[in-house]
Amino acid sequence: MPAADLVANVVVSGILTGLVYGLMALGLSVIFGVVRVVNFAHGEMMTIAMYAATALFAALKLDPFLAMLPVAAAFFVFGYLLQAGLINPFITRPEHSQFMLLVAVAIILVNAMLMVFGPDARNVQVDYQLESFELGPLLVDKARLFAAIAAVVAAAAFFAFFRYTLTGKAIRACADNYLGARIVGLNVKHLYALTFGLGAVCVAIAGCAMVLLVDVTPPLGPSYTLLAFVIVIVGGLGSMGGALLGGVLIGVSEALAGLFITPSAKSMFSFGLLILVLLLRPQGLLGKRA
Amino acid sequence: MSLLEVRSVSKHFRGLRAVHDASLDVPHGEIYGLIGPNGAGKTTTFNMIAGVYAPDSGEILFGSAPIHGLRADQVCAAGIGRTFQIVKPFAGLSVLDNVMVGAFLRERQARAARELSVRILERLGLGAKRELPASSLTLPDRKRLEVARALATRPKLLLLDEVMAGLRPTECDQMIAVFRELNRADGTTILLIEHVMRAVMALARHICVLHHGEVIARGTPEQVVRNPAVLECYLGEETEV
């Protein structure tokens, strides 16, 4: 039985990583909650963000936190165009048709990454990755703490956007009632594209943060896609708070599973949890029944 | 002897009392009407009989066997066929294939199922259209298809859910003729929910009137239209006559 403060450190580490996961999942939740698109390429997008951060670091020595700005801007445009160009024409098609579309995009993205960056791992090396804060018995990695803070700030900004701005409310209106929104004159297709763009921004920020914590390889893409789905389903589709809560839960459980069982088995736990949640409470912890 | 006995059924939906203590008896070989203003509980009663959900209390007996609480497919297997208010054809299949799906309940072999289906389609005047995709039919034809499909399961009791809705008067008359013929020739018992008074008056031997989830009148059409309680609940309501 590992010592108590080891467990405590692992839990804290899990919470912080989980917050970054949560931001990633927030993007998926927003996209699915509003546009009703199952973004099967979500993890791949996250991975591209991570690669972008490594590339900017390698070329310009740009700190990932600073890289968030250009990467997020680029991702917004990419997300907007993806929805407007590719997915919007598909709104009326059956569900599995949309799904397949994004499966195709995911396949293209992950293998394009393989082609461009090769299979070897890449990362960034910043000084503060090696430093940590001491809070009593806890030893908190600086990089992890900063990443988590960035995730929380971004999530709060999104939350505020959807709650308080006119555009945010308009988007929520589309989510609640597509036809009604069109009738009152909202340009739904534009708002959908906007939403996808915003979801992509979440992923961009999360990716830049994540690259401080793990090395990036192409297979991370599908892995993160599944992780995002587990989090969103556990936390509740369409619930922003749920995404963060789910992220933290998964982060902690993965960290603990890594400690008590073997590290490579930790995702088994996540999938087991997904199965349980799908069966027993498909609306997740904080979600609303569809 | 009643084919269908509904005894004191009640149904609540989260505190809303949809049906309360309703009873009706449908005799063998009769056409029986269930009417009432919107929200009266007709569809809820219908769905309880059809097995969509179970009553909270009370019993439903079909030929003396209890059927309340059975699943929809079990109710059909017991001998009750139903149509849907908003028609649900199998759009990707042909008209004939639609009916064959129903026929396969009683006929295991494809050939026998096909023969039965063709006969039924001929009877309902859809014989010539049998190879067409169901999605290409007009509304009156879709309604006929819905009836044909239900008939293919060889029901002893046919439940019709506002089958006249959306039909023009001449189309309505045609459907009335179809049901009269079915009832007369095969002895098929029919329970119909209707808003279209023309059809109810023309077809039903007995009528039951629901209002706010309770039965407020029972009797022959002539008795019911003169019943003051019935007149009162319909005042101000739109009814097609």
Add this chain to the structure above:
Amino acid sequence: MNRNRALTPIYLLTGLAAILVALPFFVGNYALSVATLILYFAYTGQAWNVMMGFAGQLSLGHALYVGVGAYAAGALFFYYGIGPWAGLWLAIALCVALGLVIGFLAFRFGISGVYFALLTIAFAEFTRIGFDHFGWTGGPGGMFLRVAQRDTWDLANFRGPPLMYYYAMLFLTAGAFALCAWLLRSRAGYYWQAIREDEEAARALGINAFRWKLLAVAISAAMTAVAGVFFAFYYNNLFPEQIFHISRSIEIILGPVIGGVGTLFGPLLGAAVLTLLSDGISDALNALGLDIPGVKQVFYGLVLLCVVMFLPHGIWPPIARRLRL
């Protein structure tokens, strides 16, 4: 139903069969192995099609059945020297049981559409990681089956030259085709189509949707298990990371999705188009010296994208219309 009423002119079918049977006499071993691969994907695609095209349940975790089937028969052979004909039964039994569990859980709890797909992915991933830690079947290092001599046909142990595997796969694919054609026209086929079109209306016609959906899952799982057994004795090495991986599941669905979900010829056509084109692209890239890992899959993705966007029902239906089938 009209599209696949299999009023396929008999001459087209016999022509195709004749070509496939006579193929080995005209091509070398490499082309034969490509043909075997096409047939393998046509077969697994057809098996998957039963669940999706017939019962309307999207499974993105079909690699689960290939893997479990392969490991079941492989382990029996590896540890007890039991040949694939007996191992086949264990493989089928295990996969049907698994399929029924997944199906039961999903249908009982009303899970469908995307959620069902995610459930199947979760089961496959869970199993993949599980086998990575399952020492008895070799863990991540894999399981290797004895490769006996490959010159003579040893049907008992399913060992032999590429020719044997080709004909075995051809036989399986033809069998799958015949089975699906028969199913489509039977009561089961009609019921599955009805459930797929409108489950509520189907139930009102006396169809116990739950049971029939489970049947589709069971048949699909059983058929895929057989593919797993073939896989084990054809490739002779099994790694959890490969055989259960989600890319395998996606490969399985590419054929039918591109060829035409729910149709009889879709899986075969899709598998052929995909494999031949990808081989062609590989060769072209090799010739240009651009043999980069990942190119082939990007190609798969692009083809899938184009088909989903422009030919949502697959390649076969427009062709079938042209041929007036």
